[in-house]
Amino acid sequence: MNKRDFLSASAMMGLLSAGLARTANAAVSSPVLLTVSGEIHRSNRGPFDPAFDQMMAKHGIRFVKAFTFDAPALQRLPAVSIRPTLEYDGRVHALSGPLLETVLEAAGAGTNGAVLLGLRAVDGYQAVVSRADAGSYRMMVATHLDGQPLALGGLGPQWAVFDADTIAPFWDKPLQERFALCPWGLYHIDVRRA
Numbered sequence: 463m464n465k466r467d468f469l470s471a472s473a474m475m476g477l478l479s480a481g482l483a484r485t486a487n488a489a490v491s492s493p494v495l496l497t498v499s500g501e502i503h504r505s506n507r508g509p510f511d512p513a514f515d516q517m518m519a520k521h522g523i524r525f526v527k528a529f530t531f532d533a534p535a536l537q538r539l540p541a542v543s544i545r546p547t548l549e550y551d552g553r554v555h556a557l558s559g560p561l562l563e564t565v566l567e568a569a570g571a572g573t574n575g576a577v578l579l580g581l582r583a584v585d586g587y588q589a590v591v592s593r594a595d596a597g598s599y600r601m602m603v604a605t606h607l608d609g610q611p612l613a614l615g616g617l618g619p620q621w622a623v624f625d626a627d628t629i630a631p632f633w634d635k636p637l638q639e640r641f642a643l644c645p646w647g648l649y650h651i652d653v654r655r656a
Contacts, residue, residue: 504570
């Protein structure tokens with residue numbers, strides 16, 4: 463190999479390494495949007511830290527291990543779409559995102575026995591639903607509303623929701639009562655044995 467080829471190859475390797483480093487840094491610098499803890503078999507973060515998990519501390523959330531998702535991780539999961547009538551404006555809207563069951567599987571939540579899911583929103587609201595009911599309702603972790611990402615300060619960054627218009631226990635209820643199990647602003651899922 464002559465000197466010019468060596469220098470060109472070295473420069474290309476340097477650029478490639480810098481590009482890979484930027485890609486790796488971008489992956490770790492995306493903010494965590496959803497944390498799953500409790501009865502899970504996978505973990506990509508350490509235990510609850512009372513100094514830095516301030517919102518979780520205020521909501522009484524504690525864990526030894528957890529699995530976290532940023533926006534790209536949620537986007538990589540297979541998505542579904544629903545078109546429920548929403549209580550906020552009484553109109554049909556398109557919601558899309560992964561099924562809650564898909565999120566739980568990605569976090570390594572076991573399927574043995576009766577399991578309860580504590581769905582916690584950023585405002586502190588918590589709904590508890592059995593995993594069996596969440597599955598039969600085809601509950602999803604919506605990330606998009608009418609094709610746009612759900613915004614923090616609106617109904618996002620995620621919304622645990624189902625199509626209440628098509629589920630027997632909910633379709634006959636007044637619109638304002640159909641979504642009590644569906645916290646918007648979802649940021650934490652606690653997986654517990656019933």
